[in-house]
Amino acid sequence: MHRLHCEQGLVVVLYNLIYRWQHWRFSQKANVTPVGPLYQQPVISRSQLFSNTRFLVIDCEMSGLNPKKCQLLSIGWVIIEHGRIVNATAKHLLVHADRGTGESSKIHGLLDSNIAGAKSVATVLMLLMKLIPGSVLVFHHASLDLCFLQKAAVENFRCPLLFSYVDTMMIEKKRLHLQGNVKGLRLAQCRQRYGLPDVMQHNALSDAVATAELLLAQASYLGKPENLRLSDMLLSCAH
Amino acid sequence: MVSERNDVEAFLVQHPPFNELSKTQLEYASSNILVAFSKSGSELLLDSVPGKKYKVGMLIVRSGSLEVRTAQGKLVDRLSSGDYLLADMITRNESDPWHVVVLEDCLYYELTDYALRSLSSSSNEIAILLESNKTHHVQSAATNVVSSTEPHVDQLVNDSYLSQLVKEVMSTNLISISPNASIRNAAGLMQLHRISSLLIQEDDKLVGIVTDRDLRSRVLAKGVSDAEAIKVVMTKSPQCIDADGRLYDAYLKMMSEGVHHLPVTRNSLPVGILTLSDILRANNTEPLSLISAINRADTVNELSAVAEKLPDLVVKLIERHARALEIGKIITAFSDGVTKRLLKLAERKFGAPPCDYAWLAFGSQARQEQVLGSDQDNGILLPDNIDIDDAYFKQLAEFVNNGLNSCGMPYCPGDVMAKNDKWRQSLNIWKKYFVGWIEEPSPHAVMHSSIFFDMRHISGNAELTRQLRQYVLERSKTNTIFLAMMCDNALLHSPPLGFFKTFVLETDGDHNNTLNLKSRGTIPIVDIARNYVLSASLNPLNTIDRLQAMAQTGLMSHEMAYSLIDAHEFIAGIRLAAQAKQYRDHQPVNNYLDPEELSSLVRHQLKDAFNVVRDAQAALRTRFGGGVI
Structure with missing residues (x-):
């Protein structure tokens, strides 16, 4: 019990430390870029209630797994407010690519020709950044999406994004770990455990919605909606 | 923005009442949907979510299942994927609000009340849904759902016989004669075969046709000698119809050409003949x-x-x-x-x-x-x-x-x-x-x-029969104990609550794999109608005729009688369709139906029909039952 408490304390300190560190490193630079507003936001408190939090659930499709060689193809997002996915906020944006889409297009069905009407990475990031202040971002397997988003931000604005996020994969991993289970952590596998339906199609938006539904399911199992806090959901800070 | 269909929209379009909406209405509904999740065992509170700025109008189950009970714990309904619930139904009765409990982890859609009401102004289906809930449960929903499909069904009946293939209806008894044969020989041949038209063929090729009417108008009336060659009076290169054509094509051709006989051809060789009376006979005669x-x-x-x-x-x-x-x-x-x-x-x-x-x-x-x-x-x-x-x-x-x-x-x-x-x-x-x-x-x-x-x-x-019937009608009318007993008997068979997943949902919460459409569907309506007519000495025997007579004499409200007529027609229609399928599949023909074979729309309509029957049974009990030991 005591050890658990220490760990909890450590996580709190770490979360705040990382935020301050990121803030200290980039806020000067950021102030003269479009990323600036993100650095002027107060840090989101770990004790904030789940039901009072606005979540921005994001999924990115890339041309491959290597951020050095590959790039963002599309991004989909949807907002959760008061524990409800607001379907009207669902957005699906295609990213204009310089290089051919390559192998990954076979999976996502995004062809070069489809991307012709797409927006530039900078435009997409600008639209996304408008929604970030006051929101907690949500990803499934955040590290991959973060790599691509931050790289794109640095390339375009010479400064990474600053935000808090939760990772449905990590929530699931911890839950399974507590149960002493090791099971698949892919999105579809996680969803199955909560009896969520099969997703009808695979694209950035569908997967973002699928992740949002997974988060709601996880939240209902983590605690009562009236006292579930962000700290229960492994709130982290992007870096 | 990518333009493919949103998953929510793709789900809604498969389920009533949304399957009736236009693309714009569907988009509007979808953009006013909020998605929520509740784990099994929890109670859904439709009106008291903290911080919620909207009122829920309708709840649609996406996955998992819910159960609705009255405050006394009586089962009202169970819902699974694709089923919906109107918030008004839950909160309608303030003293006895219904409870919605999650049976299995449930992902569900909330359609806002505002959006639901806006949709009702542009969509008939939604308006009917709300209206029927407000007034008398789902009763008029069934009326409207069933009767709104009626013209369509009638049209099908009328059209369907005309959509048969020409070759299925034509006469293949092909009688022909050479163009150089005499008119008398041709008439003799027609007389011999009792046919009203004769094809004229030269080297297998169809060159003309002659009919009874031609013989009258072109030979007798004109005084042409019967020794003349038939080619003189025949209709040359007659209008033909392909053997694989549809009856309505043939019918239209007859109407536009003003003829009653069409030679039927395949690869331009005559294979049969189609007459107007063949077409009339194809129409259910x-x-x-x-x-x-x-x-x-x-x-x-x-x-x-x-x-x-x-x-x-x-x-x-x-x-x-x-x-x-x-x-x-x-x-x-x-x-x-x-x-x-x-x-x-x-x-x-x-x-x-x-x-x-x-x-x-x-x-x-x-x-x-x-x-x-x-x-x-x-x-x-x-x-x-x-x-x-x-x-x-x-x-x-x-x-x-x-x-x-x-x-x-x-x-x-x-x-x-x-x-x-x-x-x-x-x-x-x-x-x-x-x-x-x-x-x-x-x-x-x-x-x-x-x-x-x-x-x-x-x-x-x-x-003899009239005397007996007269006697029975007079005796039964006045005997309230008898009528109450008949009423009890009529209430022995009650319809199920509806459907749950692939099962039939019973009022006690049990699930059945099959539904007897006779004892649970049509018989209760037959019994209700019999009870009423016996109480008033009405003559009709057929259930539909009885219900109409009941409405005319004010024995039953017009609305309820016609709801029952529609419910009867709908349930009996499904029973017949199931039997036709069993017959075609060489299965023994019975009254059982596997709910798995029902489409989502039919399940909803059947459920509405069952609700009508339940309402009518309640009315029957109030009128005739009670006071009997």
Whole structure:
């Protein structure tokens, strides 16, 4: 019990430390870029209630797994407010690519020709950044999406994004770990455990919605909606 | 922005009432949907989510399941994927709000109240849904759902016979003559083959056609000699129709060309001929031809050979979406015909009857509501005060009962047949039977006697039947205990609550794999109608006719009577369709339905129909039941 408490304390300190560190490193630079507003936001408190939090659930499709060689193809997002996915906020944006889409297009069905009407990475990031202040971002397997988003931000604005996020994969991993289970952590596998339906199609938006539904399911199992806090959901800070 | 369809929209479009919405309406609904999740065991509170700025209008289950109960814990409904719930239904009764509990982890959509109301102003289906909930439960929903499809069904019936292929209807008895043959030879050939038109062929090629009318108008009226070559008066290069064409193409061609005969060709070679009367005959006149075949049969074997053709015809009618009411009447008309013919054959065999008698039909035959394989219920009514030669009537009854059995109307399992001595009696004894049932009713007796209260004259002296019916109607009308017993009996069969996943949901929360569409669907309506008409001495026998009479005389509210008529037609239609499928698949034909085979729309409509029946049963109980020990 005591050890658990220490760990909890450590996580709190770490979360705040990382935020301050990121803030200290980039806020000067950021102030003269479009990323600036993100650095002027107060840090989101770990004790904030789940039901009072606005979540921005994001999924990115890339041309491959290597951020050095590959790039963002599309991004989909949807907002959760008061524990409800607001379907009207669902957005699906295609990213204009310089290089051919390559192998990954076979999976996502995004062809070069489809991307012709797409927006530039900078435009997409600008639209996304408008929604970030006051929101907690949500990803499934955040590290991959973060790599691509931050790289794109640095390339375009010479400064990474600053935000808090939760990772449905990590929530699931911890839950399974507590149960002493090791099971698949892919999105579809996680969803199955909560009896969520099969997703009808695979694209950035569908997967973002699928992740949002997974988060709601996880939240209902983590605690009562009236006292579930962000700290229960492994709130982290992007870096 | 990518333009593919949102997953929420893709789900909604598959389920009623959203499947009726236009693309714009659907997009609007989808953009006003909020998605939520609740784990099993939790209670859904539709109106008190903290911080929520909207009111929920409708809840749609995406996955998992919910259960709705009254405050007293009575099961109202269970919902699974694709089912919906109106928030108004839950909160409508302030003193007794319903509870919604999650049975299995549930992902559900909330459509905002504002959006639901906006949709109701542009969508009929949604408006009906809200209106029916506000006024009288789901009653008028069923009325409207079913009756709104009616014109469509009628259209199908009318159109469907015209959508048959020409080759299925045409006459293949191809008679032709050379163009150089004389008019007299041509007329002789037509006379010989009893045909009204003759094809003129030269080296297998069709060069013309001549019809009865041509012979009249182009030969006789013009004074042309009958020795002339037929080519002089024939219609050259007549309009033809392809064998694979549809009847309506042929019909349109006949109308536009003003002709009654079309040669049918395949690869430009004549293969048959189609006449206007062929087309008219294709329009459901087969029952008539079958009935005339009955009257030509001289033995039971010949009769049963004719009867073998009935199932095919009935299945065809069902598949052409003929109304259940009409199909019941057609099958019954056939049964009546067979019965009358058998009586005639029996009289031929055993000699003329020694005295007057009446042959009575009971139950579904009396109500003209038979289906394929309905069993026979009949009896003989004999005059009073006559020394009766019962041996004669016993022979006659056995002959007819056995004959009916070999013509596809199996023996009555309860032995309600004229060959049973008990049901071959004089008017006085029959009256005594009815008095016994009416004056000293017992639940058991009422259950077994209810079919006798549906009684129809088939053959013999109709005056006998009229007297008995008159007597029964007068006696039963005033007897409230009897009517209450009949009411209790009618309430023995109640419809299920609805469907849950692939099961039938019972009022006690049980699940069944199959649904008996007769005992749980049509019989309760039949029983309700019988109770009302007996209480008011109304004459009609057919359930639909009874309900209409009940509405006209104010015995039942117009709205409820017509809701029941629609519900009956809908349930009976589904029962017939299921039976037609069983027949086609060479399965034994029964009344059972596997709910898995129902589309989501039909499940909703059936559920609405069941609700109508339940409401009517409640009204029946209020009117006739109660106060009986």
